[in-house]
Amino acid sequence: MGFPRLGSDGKDAILVNSYDAVVVGGGHNGLVAAAYLAKAGLRTVVCEAREVVGGAAVTERPWGPDYQVTSLSYVVSLLAPGLVRELQLERHGYRVYPQGPYFVPYADGGYLQLPDDPARRREQIGRFSAGDAAAMERWDAWMHDLASVLGPLLSEIPPKLGSHRALDLAGQARLAWRLRALDQRRVADATRLFTMSIADLLDEFFESPQMQGVLSVSGLIGTWAGPRSPGTAYVMAHHHIGDVGDGKLGGWGFPEGGMGGVSRALAAAAASFGAEIRTAAPVSRISTSNGRATGVVLEGGEELRAGIVVAANHPKIAFLRLLERDELPPDFVTDIERWKTRSGVVKVNLAVERLPEFVDKPGFDPEVHGGTIVLAEALDDVEGGFQDAVAGRPSGKPFADICIPSVFDRTLCPPGQHIVSMFTQWVPQEWASEPMDEELEAHADRVIARFEAVAPGFTNSILHRQVIGPWRMENEYGLVGGNIFHGELSASQLFHTRPAAGYADYRTPIHGLYQGGSATHGGGGVTGIPGRNVVTQIRRDLRAAALRRRLWLERR
Numbered sequence: 001m002g003f004p005r006l007g008s009d010g011k012d013a014i015l016v017n018s019y020d021a022v023v024v025g026g027g028h029n030g031l032v033a034a035a036y037l038a039k040a041g042l043r044t045v046v047c048e049a050r051e052v053v054g055g056a057a058v059t060e061r062p063w064g065p066d067y068q069v070t071s072l073s074y075v076v077s078l079l080a081p082g083l084v085r086e087l088q089l090e091r092h093g094y095r096v097y098p099q100g101p102y103f104v105p106y107a108d109g110g111y112l113q114l115p116d117d118p119a120r121r122r123e124q125i126g127r128f129s130a131g132d133a134a135a136m137e138r139w140d141a142w143m144h145d146l147a148s149v150l151g152p153l154l155s156e157i158p159p160k161l162g163s164h165r166a167l168d169l170a171g172q173a174r175l176a177w178r179l180r181a182l183d184q185r186r187v188a189d190a191t192r193l194f195t196m197s198i199a200d201l202l203d204e205f206f207e208s209p210q211m212q213g214v215l216s217v218s219g220l221i222g223t224w225a226g227p228r229s230p231g232t233a234y235v236m237a238h239h240h241i242g243d244v245g246d247g248k249l250g251g252w253g254f255p256e257g258g259m260g261g262v263s264r265a266l267a268a269a270a271a272s273f274g275a276e277i278r279t280a281a282p283v284s285r286i287s288t289s290n291g292r293a294t295g296v297v298l299e300g301g302e303e304l305r306a307g308i309v310v311a312a313n314h315p316k317i318a319f320l321r322l323l324e325r326d327e328l329p330p331d332f333v334t335d336i337e338r339w340k341t342r343s344g345v346v347k348v349n350l351a352v353e354r355l356p357e358f359v360d361k362p363g364f365d366p367e368v369h370g371g372t373i374v375l376a377e378a379l380d381d382v383e384g385g386f387q388d389a390v391a392g393r394p395s396g397k398p399f400a401d402i403c404i405p406s407v408f409d410r411t412l413c414p415p416g417q418h419i420v421s422m423f424t425q426w427v428p429q430e431w432a433s434e435p436m437d438e439e440l441e442a443h444a445d446r447v448i449a450r451f452e453a454v455a456p457g458f459t460n461s462i463l464h465r466q467v468i469g470p471w472r473m474e475n476e477y478g479l480v481g482g483n484i485f486h487g488e489l490s491a492s493q494l495f496h497t498r499p500a501a502g503y504a505d506y507r508t509p510i511h512g513l514y515q516g517g518s519a520t521h522g523g524g525g526v527t528g529i530p531g532r533n534v535v536t537q538i539r540r541d542l543r544a545a546a547l548r549r550r551l552w553l554e555r556r
């Protein structure tokens, strides 16, 4: 299946249905938006191009009915506990098993483990560096402090920075007021976080290659940048802002039924509030009239009319394929055209007939097998892997962030077997333009060989394997360029610039057309923030319009 190019002009529309709101894209953000819109009493329909909702938060069955595989995303943390409560997701089957700590096995023997218990963690790190063991608490406190400032900002609707209109100036003043608690040290720390490389930042706290290697990884997840690239320190922080509802900042967990479990609960919540959810319903164009959104036209010609349209898909699809460029201001089009959306991620999913046995940590250990197994021995290796991809080669030593959700969730595969989810980087970003099937299989072989070196016998335990590279991410899942967040989390693409100057408030240049996918503020991961914020903005606009109408009637 491909995502629609600009197609029908609406003349061949054959059926017309009317709604208050149409949501384009049934990824988790589209479903969140639909749930809040329907909860607010708007007649809402979601149009999802694929046969299944969820987008990148999806569980599929590539090897038949016995296996449920979380195809792309694999752990949840950033989904706000408030959203879970408001949409009553637990009533709709949302359940999360907390993920265990980092475990990093080394090819030349030994391992590093980072248990939650501070005394055990200190002892583990101290085997590599006494200084690093002491630094860990400083690092945690520093991160916690910054996350407590940045976390709430992630849920804000960004004000229009730079606008001189009275209402926008008031929005800027409100932001400044909210930030008044920051002292000069925290402002400087936040600035450094947004601009530094993760390598430079880690260097200020840690000396051992082992600690630098493992902690660098969360600064690189989904990122077309190596650990020495400026801006990667923020990517690390982005991954430490959330909690899975247990109040533990930076905690991650496995949703029951894979990430599709999150989307299924969201879809059920949206339906319970009255939203209609249509799958296999690709939108071929967003209809407008005199600068206003009037609905959408589906591939096949069916027309759905609505005064509110929420684009919850990738901005390059929404604005460059579903609209004509001359329907939008040239500046806006330029911003979307130059939106950076690369990453070089490859997802490798496996079914295995037994759990891996690690050379230096034999036997089953829920902290190891139920944790985050990282293949990244040292920061230099990781940087080398990125430089390979920049030079047009797949990483010789790809890093991998690995988990085995079936350790907790026995609904995923037959008894005794397990699902292994390997998030790996990098392949050249150009691989988004071609399937590169053989090359991707070779990349997966290299990752599996790295695993085999620390857990002999692993390769022989593999029953099924699935490799999803950037081309499939773009063409099957709508992740243009293979970027897992709909757009890079670089400082140039955050807050008031996400995704276009003047339109970070979830509005667009077209009246009634809103945006609420991952490329908007709060997006990047399964956060639901864009889906929730876009509805807050829509409701504000509806209230303001109602007030204007009342004043106008009173004046007559």
Ligand SMILES: Cc1cc2nc3c(=O)[nH]c(=O)nc-3n(C[C@H](O)[C@H](O)[C@H](O)COP(=O)(O)OP(=O)(O)OC[C@H]3O[C@@H](n4cnc5c(N)ncnc54)[C@H](O)[C@@H]3O)c2cc1C
Residues within 6 Å of the ligand: 003, 004, 024, 025, 026, 027, 028, 029, 030, 047, 048, 049, 050, 053, 054, 055, 056, 057, 071, 072, 073, 074, 075, 076, 077, 078, 281, 282, 283, 284, 312, 313, 314, 317, 322, 345, 346, 347, 423, 473, 476, 477, 478, 479, 483, 484, 485, 486, 516, 517, 518, 519, 523, 524, 525, 526, 527
């Ligand atoms: C390999 C990988 C691993 C990841 N791991 C994690 C993780 O562990 N934890 C985490 O929090 N995040 C992770 N992420 C990121 C996270 O999954 C995404 O940021 C998030 O799911 C995006 O959600 P969304 O709803 O904004 O967009 P999407 O999930 O991309 O949904 C957009 C939807 O729009 C549909 N669509 C597009 N065009 C049209 C059209 N014309 N008509 C109708 N429908 C259309 C698409 O089919 C899609 O379903 C990962 C992503 C990937 C790819």
